[in-house]
Amino acid sequence: MQTTVREKQxxxxxxxxxxxxxxxxxKKGGDQSSQFWGCSRYPRCRGTANIA
Structure with a gap:
C-alpha cells in the first residue's frame, strides 16, 4: 500500500x-484568469488574499 503525502504549497x-x-x-470580473489566494474551506469560508 502506497501512502501519498500532500506537500503544502x-x-x-x-x-x-x-x-x-x-x-x-x-473566473469572473474584469481581471479574468488572474490568480489569488482563496481559503481551502470554501464555500464555508470565503476568505481571500491578493498575491503580493
Missing amino acids: NSIACPRCGSEMVLRRS
Missing part, C-alpha cells in the same frame, strides 16, 4: 478562519 493562513490558503484563478 504555501504557508499562508486565511485571514478569516486561519485555515490553509490555496492558489485559485478568477
Whole structure:
C-alpha cells in the first residue's frame, strides 16, 4: 500500500478562519484568469488574499 503525502504549497493562513490558503484563478470580473489566494474551506469560508 502506497501512502501519498500532500506537500503544502504555501504557508499562508486565511485571514478569516486561519485555515490553509490555496492558489485559485478568477473566473469572473474584469481581471479574468488572474490568480489569488482563496481559503481551502470554501464555500464555508470565503476568505481571500491578493498575491503580493
